[in-house]
Amino acid sequence: MAGHENDAPPDGAVFCYTEGEELEITPAMKESYLKNGFVLIRDLFSAKELGKINYAISACPDVERNSIGREDDGGRKSTFVLWNHPGDDILGTVARTRKVARTAQELMGGDEVYHYHTKLMMKKGRVGGAHIWHQDYGYWYRNGCMFPDMSSVFIAIDDCSKENGCLQVLQGSHLAGRIEHGTVGEQAGADLERVDHLATVCPLRFVQMAAGDALFFHCNLLHRSFKNDSDWRRFVLIPAFNKRSNNPLWKHHHPQYTPLDVAPNDAILKCDRLTSSYDKWFMQPDEDSSFVTKGAELKQDAATA
Numbered sequence: 590m591a592g593h594e595n596d597a598p599p600d601g602a603v604f605c606y607t608e609g610e611e612l613e614i615t616p617a618m619k620e621s622y623l624k625n626g627f628v629l630i631r632d633l634f635s636a637k638e639l640g641k642i643n644y645a646i647s648a649c650p651d652v653e654r655n656s657i658g659r660e661d662d663g664g665r666k667s668t669f670v671l672w673n674h675p676g677d678d679i680l681g682t683v684a685r686t687r688k689v690a691r692t693a694q695e696l697m698g699g700d701e702v703y704h705y706h707t708k709l710m711m712k713k714g715r716v717g718g719a720h721i722w723h724q725d726y727g728y729w730y731r732n733g734c735m736f737p738d739m740s741s742v743f744i745a746i747d748d749c750s751k752e753n754g755c756l757q758v759l760q761g762s763h764l765a766g767r768i769e770h771g772t773v774g775e776q777a778g779a780d781l782e783r784v785d786h787l788a789t790v791c792p793l794r795f796v797q798m799a800a801g802d803a804l805f806f807h808c809n810l811l812h813r814s815f816k817n818d819s820d821w822r823r824f825v826l827i828p829a830f831n832k833r834s835n836n837p838l839w840k841h842h843h844p845q846y847t848p849l850d851v852a853p854n855d856a857i858l859k860c861d862r863l864t865s866s867y868d869k870w871f872m873q874p875d876e877d878s879s880f881v882t883k884g885a886e887l888k889q890d891a892a893t894a
């Protein structure tokens with residue numbers, strides 16, 4: 590693992606969780622989130638929890654049933670499953686644990702947050718594709734979320750290395766604010782002229798992670814990942830949170846404010862459900878309206894009125 594390389598996250602952004610303890614959100618963590626746009630917590634999930642999560646990934650019927658394939662600009666395909674409501678099954682419980690949900694909330698300033706969605710990203714060895722430079726808010730702004738008061742948690746289910754397509758971030762790039770995104774193949778990508786400039790002033794960090802580590806990051810942080818040219822899969826879970834005060838202006842394919850039922854940190858170990866007792870709403874391929882810019886539609890309506 591590449592903790593000492595120059596292109597690794599700086600020491601001030603890396604913290605460690607001790608199993609069984611409450612994760613204390615320190616001023617140093619908050620400072621890193623504000624200044625760098627991210628916080629890396631090592632060992633947030635134990636080997637036992639990962640065992641359970643992997644069991645759920647292989648045995649939960651919802652995973653295969655709701656997998657969506659998306660090609661990168663080189664024709665390589667990654668698959669993912671996306672659900673809107675966390676649910677009370679093993680995979681859904683991950684986002685509800687205090688060490689995930691409360692940590693995200695505290696890093697975002699402490700106001701109440703709700704679950705916007707979780708994705709299980711399945712980048713298989715030799716098959717999984719790349720993700721181009723983007724901000725998550727590049728998508729979410731289009732959904733009517735007016736403030737960048739949103740956050741993602743990139744949870745490594747497998748070791749994530751340069752070889753299998755770990756996440757890369759431009760440290761501090763969230764401070765530039767929202768950048769225009771265009772469509773490249775089946776993905777949205779940030780305007781490259783701006784990205785190229787930011788890459789000269791914001792250090793590029795390869796976020797190599799061991800399974801169980803988690804990266805909390807701001808929705809305007811520029812990030813990407815390369816295709817997986819190794820023989821090993823690179824699976825990650827990415828819960829995303831929005832502030833209650835940032836309720837989207839219009840109904841779309843992700844939820845308006847819905848109270849989040851936060852669970853204790855040992856909830857994954859105590860959960861035996863493979864499917865949720867309530868509807869999680871799994872996204873289907875034709876239901877992603879992120880590429881439809883509501884603002885643009887409205888402007889066009891006004892122009893023709």
Ligand SMILES: O=C(O)CCC(=O)C(=O)O
Pocket residue numbers: 708710720725754755756812813814825827
């Ligand atoms: O899975 C990855 O490498 C990146 C995923 C990502 O950036 C996203 O889904 O927004």
